[in-house]
Amino acid sequence: MIYPHNFEQKTEFSKVRQLITDKCLSPLGEERVAGMEFSADFTTISERLEQTEEFLRIIQGEDEFPANYFFDVRYSLKRIRPEGTWLDERELFDLKCSLQTINDIIRFFRPAEDEEIKYPALTALAGNTLVFPQLVGKIDTILDKFGKVKDNASSSLAQIRKEMTITMSGISRSLQSILRAAQSDGVVDKDVTPTMRDGRLMIPVVPAFKRKIKGIVHDESASGKTVFIEPEIVVEANNRVRELEGEEKREIIRILTEFTNTVRPMVPDILQSYEFLAEIDFIRAKALFAQQIKGIKPVLEDKQQIDWAHAMHPLLYLSLQKQGKQIVPLDIYLDEDKRILIISGPNAGGKSVCLKTAGLLQYMLQCGLLIPLHESSRTGVFANIFIDIGDEQSIENDLSTYSSHLTNMKFFVRNCNDKTILLIDEFGSGTEPQIGGAIAEALLDRFNRNHSFGVITTHYQNLKHFAEDTEGIINGAMLYDRHLMQPLFKLSIGNPGSSFAIEIARKIGLPEDVIADASAKVGSDYIDMDKYLQDIVRDKRYWESKRQNIRQREKKLEEITARYEQDLETVNKQRKEIMREAKAEAQRILSEANAKIENTIREIKEAQAEKEQTKLARKALDEFKASVQSTGEEDDKIARKMAKLKERNERKKQKQKTPVQPVFNKDVIEVGDNVRLKGQVSAGTVMELQGKQAVVAFGMIKSTVKLEQLEKVSKGQIKREVQKSTFISSQTTDEMHEKKLNFKQEIDVRGMRGDEALQAVTYFIDDAILVGVARVRILHGTGTGILRQLIRDYLHSVPGVRHFQDEHVQFGGAGITVVELE
Template structure:
């Protein structure tokens, strides 16, 4: 069940229904759209979704799906159940064309029925559709291709039309003769031709000559300048035409009545076929709507759960698409551990949109509509969805807004269970805050005890505390950019959100004394808690950004590692090939040397040299052979080393390094830049990473190598776009007025760090004058930051000592 009665209106599902309806091709599909309803049956919902998903594939992949002539002739067919009734000519033509469409669709779906059907869920719809080809043949014997009754529809009709044509031809000849005579006597204009009035052939005549032609006056033109005379000579013939036309009409009715009699036994099957055509029309409309909003069939479970990744509000998506803007997707998860999500954050920050997105998409999927989210999402089913959004005060029932909320809460408590989904906006609002917050907490406790699921928005601090202290309930926040003072419309689950009431009041321009007085009234603890929430939210976004950057760097390192591993394997293969080639060449050289040695020995023996002389020569030759082998090995090793490191240079010894030099770690390839040297250590920035390194572990490289590394520091277009987008959004002014010292210092640290990373050359920090303590803390910190080249007071005309201008490398 869904509650209240205007549930669809509250989540704007009626607009979804209208959009689906606009894609229907006939009243058949529109009727199904109006009947679309919320279901709790897993089998039914899965079947609906599968049918629509299959039709999406048809729209994307098929070109020959029959999509013409979706006519609704069910009313005509139902009238034919009465004996003696007939189907009129126009309805018969629509019946024929829509029947052909039904036959074509069933043939399309049944083409692989005996093998592995491509669209099994749509095929199951066609299971009860009975095809009667003889009906089409029967209609084709009656109608031509333009929907007109054929002369051959019956022998009697052919005879009647033959006689009718003969009579009309005879009258035409007589009229033409009379017309020529009248024209020769000047009674009728030269360019006048016979006309038809009330089914009778007549001659247009000037009123002054109407008595000159014997006959019957049938009509007069609007201007009164022409009268239409039926000559007496053709009156009888015209009467005969009337009789023949009546005979033709009676024969046509007889033919159509005979066809109705023939068709009557098939009417139940035909009505079932048009029911099928209505479903196909409805499903194709849902599929076209799904493509319009980029919707998919999600992984669906027969249990209450929500695990959505990048879900979109379809109506907001379509609206922003017209403005060339993008909607911020929603990531949300509700499970048995965290069933109820408490969302807090500033007004106009997207809390209600988040709530409506959950309600609309869950209702859509349980009505059988595909929904826009990512494929790795998981969708569960709920037996009930209860919603409490908006002002429900009633003059008729004398109910205030808060009273109507309480009535809804009463209904929720009575009917909710472990399979219910509660959607409550501004929980507990509308009455005195203290008692409203207490009642809201008590209600939340009951919902939690009943193990219901829910998404609830609130500003009450006690509700946030309850979520922190009780299992089954979890906090969430709509993020807000504190520096730019604008909502991010992004849901973050795990921490409560801040209302940013003070910041928004300052942005609007409320007098500072009013804001200060408000802070005194609520107390510093309340203000500080709100600021702590802001700090947590800001830190979380900062570290999420850092984590994303690290992820990109890690992927780059992994890619480089894979590349180097492949290079090493290639080098190892080349080494083996070179050594094998060198060994072969050495063996050839030794063989040549041995042949030379043996030749010398033969010469010695032939010259009758003594044994001692022979031994001496052999030793000399052995020494020669060893020298050749060593020389060949040296040449091979040199060639191998040359191929392994063709550009290697001699290491630089005792090279003095200075700030600004391009360097790299010895034995590494990534180049960096020295920012500062402190004793035996140097501050070096490698890509986006800044670290201290011992000077003796660094070696100097060329500036061109550094530029190449800096280009490769952002290897993919996504990272470049990310940095470019961050740089565009970066504001060079930071306002820390009103912050505590530690809070201001932390904000400045993040601010300066981001500015250095993005290559910003100058920024301004607004700290005010006051006692000067905040200014001193900030400037003491700036003296310790590598990358800060200079800072000073702003020009007196633009803020003077209340603003510090910082120049960065």
């Protein structure tokens, strides 16, 4: 159930429907698009999605789908139901082509006996759809490839057309003879040829010479400069041609009527087959649209949930794509525990787009359309989608904007349940803020009690508080870059968002005294809360960026590790190959040595008393022996080096095996101990013990944590883990070099509030330590001295700060703090 009835206009689904309609091949598919409906049946939705996803694979694959002739001949088939009617040539040709297409599609989906079914959902859709190959074959005997009745469709037609051809040839010869004579007499020009007028061959003549050719003047040109004469010699022949044309037409009608009589009993079955063709055209159009918007078939579960990653509004995606811009995807999560999402944030920050994206994609999904989101996303099914977006003010019905909203809310409260998703924009707006916010909060409570799901946008602080304190409801914020003063169009779930009203007013140029008066009227509590919300958003973005950098570095480290392991494996293989070759070479040398010795002994024995021959043999043996020994010495050097390396490795292993005696009791946690969360790396210091909990300082952030979630670590462990985590990739080195070149050794925090200045100094000192700067300056001014004291209290707590002092009086004195870093 969808409420209100203009849901398609509100979510722009009508534009989606039109885009799909434009991709249809015939009115068959267009009618299916017009009748496309929302379904809450899980099985129906799954089948529709599976069919569309399979057709998308066909489009993206190598299989050529038969989509040549999607003709709608349903009107013609219904027209021939009365006896005596017939299909004309064009209708018959369209019938033949479309029936052949149906036949080809069925054959495409039904594989041979030894082949696997590639598209099961579409094959099941084809089911027992009838094909009519005999009918197609019969039409082929009647029509040629251009859709005209063949000469041999009947013997009578063949005889008629033969006689017509002979008669036309005779007419043509007679006209050519008359034309040549007229050209010789100068009656007509040399380039004139016979012309067909009203089905009769004639000669075009200038009006001044029309008496020169005997015949009948039938017509003249629009300008009156040419008359068309039928010579009297061919009048009778032309009359015969006209008679033959009438006979030909009657014979064609007879042939078509006879064939139509055979088709008439099959019309119901043929129309049923056209329903299949219409469905295929519809599914094809949906698949082409999915390809255009990068839609996929997500995981669909038979329950109420929204777990979407990188979801995109399809129309916004297409619009930005034309402009060469990138869309900011949406990550949104709703389940049984966190059913209703309250989105707050600045105007023009993307709240309504987020709302429409959720509504449009869910509606598209339940209409059987593939939607653009990440493959890891999980989707569910809702029985009802209730939407309240935009201004419903009506003069005719005497409804104000707020009244129309309340009318919708009345319907929502009475009909929403645990299978309903509510999409409400600017909840509670349109009337006096206090009572509007109160009514909105009461309605929100009823929605939550009914266990409904929802995405609701608002600016009201009381709804943000209510969401924070109420189970089942969660806050969300549209992020905003306070420095660039522009929205980021990114949804962050978990914390409420600030409207950035003060900042936007300053950007627009509203006078500062007006802004100050407005701030005073709402009170410091409201301003501080808004400020805290902004700080939360900023810090979350900062840590999110840090986490992303860590993930990238971890991925880079994994890639390098995998590459080194592969290189090591290659080296080991090469080493084994070299050792094998070395052993083979040694065996060969040994064999040669044995052969040389035996040969020398044999030569000595054969020479007997010939001393000179004996000396030569001994000398050759000594030379070979020396060469073998030199080779052996080289091998000995290598062996000695290998032994030294092996001995060094053994010493390293012995050192690693040496047990390290613990110097502290890890089971007892006391104030001042270094601890970390179990499973995490970052360490903090215990500031205070509160029963079974401890207050731990992780850098500048204090947090209360259960003792059972902590583990005690020594300084040595922290140092080793820091060393392990300090792998720096080449990319990071380049970034550090760039950062060092652009780093400014001075920061100006004058005019800032205390917390703003402290945050800025924190980032500045962190960056200074990171790039290795030895000395920096902080401009804080003198004033009351509070800002100076806050900054120096912070500097006392930073381990990397070696010393700080006032700048020399000539360069600013007490208004500037000079910091020396280690």
